[in-house]
Amino acid sequence: AQSVTQLDSQVPVFEEAPVELRCNYSSSVSVYLFWYVQYPNQGLQLLLKYLSGSTLVKGINGFEAEFNKSQTSFHLRKPSVHISDTAEYFCAVSEGNSGGYQKVTFGTGTKLQVIP
Amino acid sequence: EAQVTQNPRYLITVTGKKLTVTCSQNMNHEYMSWYRQDPGLGLRQIYYSMNVEVTDKGDVPEGYKVSRKEKRNFPLILESPSPNQTSLYFCASSAPGGTEAFFGQGTRLTVV
Secondary structure (H helix, E strand, C coil): CCCCCCCCCEEECCCCCCEECCCCEECCCCCCEEEEEEEECCCEEEEECCCCCCEEEECHHCCEEEECCCCCEEEEECCCCCHHHCCEEEEEECCCCCCCCCCEEEEEEEEEECCC | CCCCCECCCCEECCCCCCCEEEEECCCEEEEEEEEEECCCCCCEEEEEEEECCEEEEEECCCCCECCCCCCCCCCCECCCCHHHEEEEEEEEECCCCCCCEEECCCCCEEEE
């Protein structure tokens, strides 16, 4: 069964500093990987996704993530954060090419707090 | 505009009083799901549907029911709500093949 681990529940970072949000997954088959962002009082929206191909994936708002198959990781990075990046970030995995329904499993989330 | 619409956004109810949370999507997606979000637990899937009249249990289905009579609608039914169902609920829809999920704005349910 697939699972997702986000070890950091909260990450404080100063404005304009770089940030990395960690995500590790486990799955016995090939996977699709996602990062979603949730702003206060809103639903989740997609930041970026990895389906296949290049392991470095660029998303919206200057975020990027790198798929590392050997380390089963999909860490999210941004070189310089803004106050507006304050939100909760969820990593998610679904098993690729499994046919039928592709269940999506979410991590427990990382709250990014950008400090002015 | 592509969207998933949930209603109501906020609901306070009493233990045992049946309620329904509606969910509608305008993207002609086959897949729809319900999740609950609780602090420290992330999103946990309650039920999902692969298409009209095809539904199945997710990870935490106890105390919930769903139906999928039309492709666009996927209501969540709590026949006899209890305080442990106090949570933030999200409906999501997606197409097959590893595509992104589109989420509704959420329904904050309090059961007293």
